[in-house]
Amino acid sequence: MSKETSARLDRVNSQWRIARRPTGDNVQQQDFSLHEENVPACGDGQVLLKTLYLNLAPVMRMYMMGEAAAREKPLNIGDVIHGRGVAEVVESRHSDYQVGDIVQGQLGWQTYKTSSMSAAELMRKIPDRGVSYGLSLGPLGMTGFSAYFGFIDRGKPRSGDTLVVSAAAGGVGSIVIQLAKIYGCRVIGIAGGPKKCNSISQWCDNTIDYRNENVATRLEQLLPNGFDIYFDNVGGDTLDACMDNMNTGARIVLCGSISEYTSDEPYGLKNYARLRNTNASMHGFFVYNHEQQFAQAEADLARWILSGELTPLVDVVEGFKAMPEGLARLYAHKNIGPAYCRVQGDCYDQQ
Amino acid sequence: MSKETSARLDRVNSQWRIARRPTGDNVQQQDFSLHEENVPACGDGQVLLKTLYLNLAPVMRMYMMGEAAAREKPLNIGDVIHGRGVAEVVESRHSDYQVGDIVQGQLGWQTYKTSSMSAAELMRKIPDRGVSYGLSLGPLGMTGFSAYFGFIDRGKPRSGDTLVVSAAAGGVGSIVIQLAKIYGCRVIGIAGGPKKCNSISQWCDNTIDYRNENVATRLEQLLPNGFDIYFDNVGGDTLDACMDNMNTGARIVLCGSISEYTSDEPYGLKNYARLRNTNASMHGFFVYNHEQQFAQAEADLARWILSGELTPLVDVVEGFKAMPEGLARLYAHKNIGPAYCRVQGDCYDQQ
Numbered sequence: 149m150s151k152e153t154s155a156r157l158d159r160v161n162s163q164w165r166i167a168r169r170p171t172g173d174n175v176q177q178q179d180f181s182l183h184e185e186n187v188p189a190c191g192d193g194q195v196l197l198k199t200l201y202l203n204l205a206p207v208m209r210m211y212m213m214g215e216a217a218a219r220e221k222p223l224n225i226g227d228v229i230h231g232r233g234v235a236e237v238v239e240s241r242h243s244d245y246q247v248g249d250i251v252q253g254q255l256g257w258q259t260y261k262t263s264s265m266s267a268a269e270l271m272r273k274i275p276d277r278g279v280s281y282g283l284s285l286g287p288l289g290m291t292g293f294s295a296y297f298g299f300i301d302r303g304k305p306r307s308g309d310t311l312v313v314s315a316a317a318g319g320v321g322s323i324v325i326q327l328a329k330i331y332g333c334r335v336i337g338i339a340g341g342p343k344k345c346n347s348i349s350q351w352c353d354n355t356i357d358y359r360n361e362n363v364a365t366r367l368e369q370l371l372p373n374g375f376d377i378y379f380d381n382v383g384g385d386t387l388d389a390c391m392d393n394m395n396t397g398a399r400i401v402l403c404g405s406i407s408e409y410t411s412d413e414p415y416g417l418k419n420y421a422r423l424r425n426t427n428a429s430m431h432g433f434f435v436y437n438h439e440q441q442f443a444q445a446e447a448d449l450a451r452w453i454l455s456g457e458l459t460p461l462v463d464v465v466e467g468f469k470a471m472p473e474g475l476a477r478l479y480a481h482k483n484i485g486p487a488y489c490r491v492q493g494d495c496y497d498q499q
Numbered sequence: 500m501s502k503e504t505s506a507r508l509d510r511v512n513s514q515w516r517i518a519r520r521p522t523g524d525n526v527q528q529q530d531f532s533l534h535e536e537n538v539p540a541c542g543d544g545q546v547l548l549k550t551l552y553l554n555l556a557p558v559m560r561m562y563m564m565g566e567a568a569a570r571e572k573p574l575n576i577g578d579v580i581h582g583r584g585v586a587e588v589v590e591s592r593h594s595d596y597q598v599g600d601i602v603q604g605q606l607g608w609q610t611y612k613t614s615s616m617s618a619a620e621l622m623r624k625i626p627d628r629g630v631s632y633g634l635s636l637g638p639l640g641m642t643g644f645s646a647y648f649g650f651i652d653r654g655k656p657r658s659g660d661t662l663v664v665s666a667a668a669g670g671v672g673s674i675v676i677q678l679a680k681i682y683g684c685r686v687i688g689i690a691g692g693p694k695k696c697n698s699i700s701q702w703c704d705n706t707i708d709y710r711n712e713n714v715a716t717r718l719e720q721l722l723p724n725g726f727d728i729y730f731d732n733v734g735g736d737t738l739d740a741c742m743d744n745m746n747t748g749a750r751i752v753l754c755g756s757i758s759e760y761t762s763d764e765p766y767g768l769k770n771y772a773r774l775r776n777t778n779a780s781m782h783g784f785f786v787y788n789h790e791q792q793f794a795q796a797e798a799d800l801a802r803w804i805l806s807g808e809l810t811p812l813v814d815v816v817e818g819f820k821a822m823p824e825g826l827a828r829l830y831a832h833k834n835i836g837p838a839y840c841r842v843q844g845d846c847y848d849q850q
Contacts, residue, residue: 302780383772396788402775416767421734423783424753430781432774437747 161187163228164257164471170212174479179212180229180472187260190239197235197251197261200494201282203289204465204474204487205231205319206404219270219436220254229257229471232290233491234274234281250274250494252284257471259491270436277450280496286486287323287453287460288446294403294435295323296445300331301438302401302431303377307332310371312390315381316352317344319486320403322461323449324379325351330457333377336370338363338386340481347461347484364389371395374426379403384415391419398428461485512538514579515608515822521563525830530563531580531823538611541590548586548602548612551845552633554640555816555825555838556582556670557755570621570787571605580608580822583641584842585625585632601625601845603635608822610842623793628801630811631847637837638674638804638811639797645754645786646674647796651682652789653752653782654728658683661722663741666732667703668695670837671754673812674800675730676702681808684728687721689714689737691832698812698835715740722746725777730754735766742770749779812836 167181190196210217211230220230233255237245242265245251253271255261265271274284286292298320299305311328315321316337328335329351337352339345345355356366363386367375374395380387381404391400423430438445452458463483465474468491477483518532541547561568562581571581584606588596593616596602604622606612616622625635637643649671650656662679666672667688679686680702688703690696696706707717714737718726725746731738732755742751774781789796803809814834816825819842828834 402772414769414772416769417771418765418767420768420771420781421753421765421783423781425785426783427785427788428783430771430774432772432777432779434776434778437778 158259159187160184161258161260162468163259164468165226165228166212166223168225169214170209175209175212175472175476177472177476182469188262190241190262191264192241194262194264195237195242195245195251196239197255197263198238199255199259199261199468199491200234200236200250201285202231202233202255202257202468202471202489202491203285204471204478204483204489206478208475209479231255231257232270232285233488234284234494235261236492236494245273250276250281252289259468272442275446277454278496279450279453281494282462282464282488282490283453283460285488286319286462287449287458290435291319291486292323292449293438293442293445295320295327296449297435297438297441298401298403298433299324299327299377299379302433303379303399305331305333305377308334309376310334310336310374310395311377311379312336312338312367312371312375312393313379313381314338314358314386314390315404316355317348317461317484318381319483321379321381322348322485323458326452326458330452336367336375344481344484358386364392367393374398377401388417388419391417391422394422394426394428396426396428398426400428400430402430402432463487465489467491509610510538511535512609512611513819514610515819516579517563517574517576519576520565521560526560526563526823526827528823533820539613541592541613543592545613545615546588546593546596546602547590548606548614549589550606550610550612550819550842551585551587551601552636553582553584553606553608553819553822553840553842554636555822555829555834555840557829559826560830582606582608583621583636584839585635585845586612587843587845596624601627601632603640610819621787626797628805629847630801630804632845633813633815633839633841634804634811636839637670637813638800638809641786642670642837643674643800644789644793644796646671646678647800648786648789648792649752649754649784650675650678650728650730653784654730654750656682656684656728659685660727661685661687661725661746662728662730663687663689663718663722663726663744664730664732665689665709665737665741666755667706668699668812668835669732670834672730672732673699673836674809677803677809681803687718687726695832695835709737715743718744725749728752739768739770742768742773745773745777745779747777747779749777751779751781753781753783814838816840818842 163183164180170179207218211220211223214222216222234252237249252274254269311333313321313324317339325335335352336354337348338356340359345357374393376395378390378400380402462485474489514534515531521530558569562571562574565573567573585603588600603625605620662684664672664675668690676686686703687705688699689707691710696708725744727746729741729751813836825840
């Protein structure tokens with residue numbers, strides 16, 4: 149059974165719980181506490197899942213601040229931190245699942261979980277595509293799907309369009325810039341620092357290092373006519389700066405606002421009225437509203453990965469104990485590509 | 500010659516010029532000065548135009564503040580105030596125009612003008628539709644076209660949609676609410692004060708008096724699922740309040756921001772990120788980008804007026820001398836329907 153990669157069953161379920169609300173603009177080790185309890189018993193109609201990978205995403209600080217977001221409820225102090233992950237079925241009393249199946253969904257920050265595999269837990273089986281199952285937390289999961297639906301469905305790219313992407317070395321951004329090349333766009337990637345800019349330069353016609361360059365001024369130099377699509381992963385003043393440089397009919401895709409997850413006050417967008425003079429538009433989207441099209445997105449993205457047109461950039465943190473540190477890396481802007489933690493890993497993982 | 504309504508030619512061209520930049524949140528009589536000069540001579544290839552009607556629009560304060568807007572240059576102190584109007588050709592040395600033709604375009608705040616009828620002056624002949632030519636400054640002009648393209652092209656109304664309109668008793672708003680009824684929408688109109696709310700109640704399923712009611716709370720009560728279209732004529736905190744009440748896939752049409760024409764600082768829009776969770780979008784538009792479709796819009800709007808489906812609400816100020824006072828009425832929110840000044844009037848005007 150080739151899918152069975154880690155069926156050894158420990159007795160202990162390790163959990164990261166929230167110890168206190170984060171303050172400042174990052175999370176700290178003391179915001180978390182490590183618990184150990186017995187692995188729960190698998191009830192009738194349930195499966196016991198063993199965690200292989202856990203996702204790390206900027207939105208997690210929102211849950212910790214007590215806000216509902218991305219289909220998760222606010223966290224109370226003492227709760228297991230919300231998080232999606234990849235797991236292996238190690239025991240099954242559910243007719244649709246057998247031992248060795250690999251699934252993805254709401255696991256929480258823990259090494260075991262029992263589940264009735266309900267839609268509410270956003271659980272789904274992951275097909276074996278000959279690549280690490282961890283990629284389903286990046287290019288073959290919500291990160292890739294956000295890039296896919298945001299860029300294709302909302303951005304409506306045409307060959308020759310100019311695309312600007314913020315957080316272009318991040319999870320979604322690093323996929324968007326590669327999709328844009330597949331679609332024949334000119335690509336300008338905004339990222340922080342020379343290391344990140346270098347990591348994406350092979351897919352960008354130009355990069356802007358927002359830490360060392362003025363974004364608005366550089367965009368004006370590079371795009372005298374403005375952009376056709378701006379894929380926004382950061383919100384805030386970068387979004388305002390970009391709105392100074394819109395071509396007629398420009399589309400702005402609002403994907404994420406990492407700058408806002410760490411801010412107590414919502415940012416006041418000053419340039420929204422400029423949408424008027426340029427006949428431009430701004431499109432929000434929530435990836436789960438596209439659930440019916442996930443299979444199509446996964447198939448397309450996997451095809452591009454296998455053909456070499458899409459190179460997954462992933463930022464893998466090793467071991468369950470490193471989860472808090474791995475999350476803090478995101479707000480310190482240290483990750484390149486989508487970040488996740490290898491809790492157990494799988495047979496494809498060392499490729 | 501039935502079109503010739505006011506061919507008597509005075510010797511004096513009266514002009515309103517800008518005497519100083521407005522301060523505060525309105526314009527004052529002292530911001531303007533009245534000049535008289537000789538009627539200019541009609542050169543070769545030119546026509547002499549006699550003003551019949553002059554438009555009054557919130558954007559005029561932008562010109563006076565020294566900002567370019569709506570295809571007009573910033574005003575310098577001493578300049579004739581920019582403004583569109585309707586005029587009669589009283590002398591013609593231009594092969595395409597004859598005495599008695601009625602035209603619309605950039606006249607400025609003055610009673611006579613010579614013009615080579617160039618595209619730069621946005622001049623066009625107005626067909627005789629059996630209604631006051633003044634309506635081409637309202638329902639049959641840019642005001643009507645803004646309502647038409649904003650609502651139909653950007654709002655993409657479907658029968659059964661719920662529409663919210665701010666400044667619903669204003670120039671654009673009073674047309675949008677009537678178009679929405681033609682399209683089978685449920686209409687909620689926001690206006691200031693009982694008098695304005697009463698003036699639009701025949702076309703609204705509900706009205707909200709923003710001076711005496713909390714807009715966000717009322718919208719929440721009236722629309723548990725939120726609106727499908729919000730036609731925004733005011734920007735600012737009303738736009739923010741509306742963004743708390745969006746249905747999935749909602750469209751926001753950004754038409755005007757009267758709240759911003761009178762503010763020195765741009766408003767910071769706090770709720771823009773809510774577009775994400777609802778798959779909503781925000782569409783700016785600039786009516787002159789639709790110039791190729793103006794004839795179609797005028798024909799449709801005239802048809803609806805003649806059939807009685809669209810009732811023009813107009814706010815007519817009497818006499819050229821009343822122009823500054825007429826403009827101030829707008830920022831004091833006193834007008835109901837699009838505002839213009841009857842300088843000379845026409846044969847249809849007393850209907």
